Amino acid sequence: xxxxxxxxxxxxxxxxxxxxxxxxxxxxxxxxxxxxxxxxxxxxxxxxxxxxxxxxxxxxxxxxxxxxxxxxxxxxxxxxxxxxxxxxxxxxxxxxxxxxxxxxxxxxxxxxxxxxxxxxxxxxxxxxxxxxxxxxxxxxxxxxxxxxxxxxxxxxxxxxxxxxxxxxxxxxxxxxxxxxxxxxxxxxxxxxxxxxxxxxxxxxxxxxxxxxxxxxxxxxxxxxxxxxxxxxxxxxxxxxxxxxxxxxxxxxxxxxxxxxxxxxxxxxxxx
Numbered sequence: 001x002x003x004x005x006x007x008x009x010x011x012x013x014x015x016x017x018x019x020x021x022x023x024x025x026x027x028x029x030x031x032x033x034x035x036x037x038x039x040x041x042x043x044x045x046x047x048x049x050x051x052x053x054x055x056x057x058x059x060x061x062x063x064x065x066x067x068x069x070x071x072x073x074x075x076x077x078x079x080x081x082x083x084x085x086x087x088x089x090x091x092x093x094x095x096x097x098x099x100x101x102x103x104x105x106x107x108x109x110x111x112x113x114x115x116x117x118x119x120x121x122x123x124x125x126x127x128x129x130x131x132x133x134x135x136x137x138x139x140x141x142x143x144x145x146x147x148x149x150x151x152x153x154x155x156x157x158x159x160x161x162x163x164x165x166x167x168x169x170x171x172x173x174x175x176x177x178x179x180x181x182x183x184x185x186x187x188x189x190x191x192x193x194x195x196x197x198x199x200x201x202x203x204x205x206x207x208x209x210x211x212x213x214x215x216x217x218x219x220x221x222x223x224x225x226x227x228x229x230x231x232x233x234x235x236x237x238x239x240x241x242x243x244x245x246x247x248x249x250x251x252x253x254x255x256x257x258x259x260x261x262x263x264x265x266x267x268x269x270x271x
Contacts, residue, residue, distance in 0.1 A: 004183040006038050006269065009171040011204070011226075012046030012164040013191025014146075014236025018074055018244055020051060020189035022251035023225050025067045027187075031266055034063045038269060040187075041177070043170040045116040045163040047191065047236075049143035050098075053136055056113045057105055073097065075244055091150050098137045098144075108133035114177070116163035116170045117142040120152045125167040126160065127176075149237070168200050171222070172207035183221075185268050186211065190226025192250065194234055223265040227254035 010020045028035050036055075044052035051070055060066040107113060107129055114129040117139065126132070128139040134155050142153035142160035152159040167173050171188040178184055188211070196205050208224060215222040230253065231246035255262065 003181065004185065005178055006040045007043060007171070007174050007184065007186045008035075008040045008052070009043040009169065009174055009186060009188045010045070010048030010051050011170075011189065011191045012048055012143075012162065012168045014047055015074060015239045015244070016191035016232070016234070016236055016247060017047035017051055018071070018247040019191050019227060019251045020048065021067055021071050021074070022248055023189050023227075023255065025064055026252070026255040027262060027266070028063050028067070030262060031270070033270075036063055039112065041112050041114065041174070043114045043116070043174045044143070045167050045170045046144050046146070048170065048189075049115045049117075049140050049163070052113060053102060053115065053140050056110055057102060057136070073101070074239075094144070094150060095141060098140050102137040102140060105136040106133055107136055107139060110136070114170070114174065115139040115143050116167045116173060117145070117153075117160040118163050118165045118167075120159040120161050123161075123165040125163055125165075125170075125173060127173065128155075146236075164200050166200070166203055167207075168204045169207055171211055171224075175220075180219075184219075185221045185265075186223065187265060188222065188224045188226075190224065192229040192232065192234060192247075193226055194229075221268045223261065223268070225254065225258070225261065227251055 042052035042056055054070040055066050058066040058069065111130050114127050117126050119126055128134055138153060138155055142155060143163045144150060145153050145161045147161055152161050169188065171186055194201055196202055211222045214220045227250045229250055231249045233243050
């Protein structure tokens with residue numbers, strides 16, 4: 001008998017993390033049951049790591065409240081974490097943001113959270129989770145350590161940087177945790193369609209094609225939701241009020257134009 005496993009995978013993308021948050025809330029609004037009651041296994045790279053961690057550690061009784069709390073972090077505090085200035089350190093501001101929200105929580109106590117970072121030298125992806133635990137705040141900092149903006153993070157004896165290099169979309173990497181006997185449902189949330197003109201996007205597109213082929217073959221159930229950026233600026237540090245509003249608009253436009261995709265996902269999840 002196949003055992004149903006539910007994965008929520010969230011891409012990297014800086015401030016564009018607004019998009020998967022809006023998508024999660026739109027999905028939740030279409031069902032009565034709290035999404036967390038389906039015991040999702042959360043996978044996140046960079047901003048996706050921040051979102052996944054933020055949802056997992058919250059005790060909010062309502063999923064939409066948990067999502068809104070993270071939206072508040074992005075909308076009211078993210079711009080200060082990336083703002084450049086003579087007397088302002090974006091690195092210190094971001095580290096304070098992470099420490100204030102995740103404290104000393106250790107991944108060894110979280111069986112459903114998987115954070116992706118990259119080894120500094122090889123840029124190969126590393127999964128921090130219950131099987132490879134560390135302090136959650138350190139794993140999130142490492143996953144978000146975009147070169148030139150944030151310093152590499154030392155965990156144990158090695159240094160790590162942003163996970164986007166080879167696992168911007170961590171969905172394919174998530175397959176390594178499961179067996180062929182598992183009935184996998186993957187909800188993959190992107191942070192906006194970008195031109196495929198750099199190595200990270202090329203790898204992410206290859207991974208997406210692989211998952212789509214597995215879906216067509218019936219090996220997994222894979223639902224990819226990734227809006228086009230019609231209104232928003234793609235720059236991952238553009239945390240202006242106007243761009244945040246436009247990121248919301250692009251996500252809401254996707255929800256409006258893709259009701260069948262959302263319904264198909266919910267049908268698979270609740271079957």
